[in-house]
Amino acid sequence: MQRVHLLLSFVILALASSFASASDPDPVQDFCVAINDIKTGLFVNGKFCKDPKLANAGDFFFSGLDKPGNTSNPVGSKVTPVAVTEIPGLNTLGISLARIDFAPYGLNPPHTHPRATEILVVVEGTLEVGFVSSNQDNNRLFTKILNKGDVFVFPVGMIHFQLNKAHYNALAFAGLSSQNPGVITIANAVFGSNPRINPDVLTKAFQVGKDVIDYLEKQFWYDNN
Template sequence: MKFLPISFLILALATATALAYDPSPLQDICVATDDLESGVFVNGKFCKDLKQATADDFQFLGLNTLGISMARIDFAPGSLNPPHTHPRGTEVLVVVEGTILVGFVTSDQLNNTLFTKVPYKGDVFVFPIGLIHFQLNIGNTYALAFSGLSSQNPRLITIANAVFEAKAPISADVLTKAFQLDKKVVDYLEAQFWYDNN
């Protein structure tokens, strides 16, 4: 019987952790605004005055604090949205135009299996929460996709940037062993300009 209170504590902590995703909105709408003078600060965001909201606000800006987010992705021929992860959100990608190769890698639970596909116009592809994924325009024309994420703040970690452009650099000993690379290759990679695709 003396272990019963500890069991309840562990169960309560596990439940709290499982439910600790995005916070619930504090009001029905919070249309994002850059106007800090007339905006109202809600859930960590500046919102347009509710009385000033119009139907035109309920496109991208209207998603603010509602637990989801969206992005438009324009791909030049041959361009890549490099391997990255969203630690707090599942992503669904809708192809509007072009030919895009998409893929993600599972965790070691499934032996780091790669799933890839070339979805066609109107097709949807899902990237599970936290898994490394990418999109590559393999066509000769521009491509367009819309991405929806299951979090108002899914975050973005681009793998190459995080590893080779960390502020303070990761030890070359760690990187040479982790990636089985020569130190000269690690030095070369750390010297590259890793672009910010946020």
């Protein structure tokens, strides 16, 4: 009986170890440069890949992150992504980058990245940043004031934001753990969906009158990405 219990313990431990280590598989080739040609490409991880023999240095290159983004918009910020769309060679590599420019008191509104953790470094200026944990954790706010050279991490899927606290411009760079992290800006998604969400849903969810919801749905929700 003792041997049976011991054997079961090993089986359970093996299964637990298997589940705990489950993740995306490692690449089985050097690279998989994304293309749009479905006739000559091989579909891998959401993109078609060109013949590796036809890959070149340009597939792994992007130029322009030295140029400030246009922050003359209602939220006062501009995100310049460098993901698989900008660098086809990022396909299957699970990483991307973004430049975020802020006008004085500009905001990168509350949003989520459904497929990526984000690590942000402030290059110029002062930012107030934060993320909110899930309902399971009582929606706790984790917030910090960041100065030049400071770094902050936003866990995958958490709603987060960045606000320029000063009367001068700010600049940050973000690394993301996905070739295509995606972005869901909360206000845009809730009040600017296409077609519109039934106002009865929103009045009950936000516990406000229909006139408030009507007003919010009529606003222009700017996309800074």
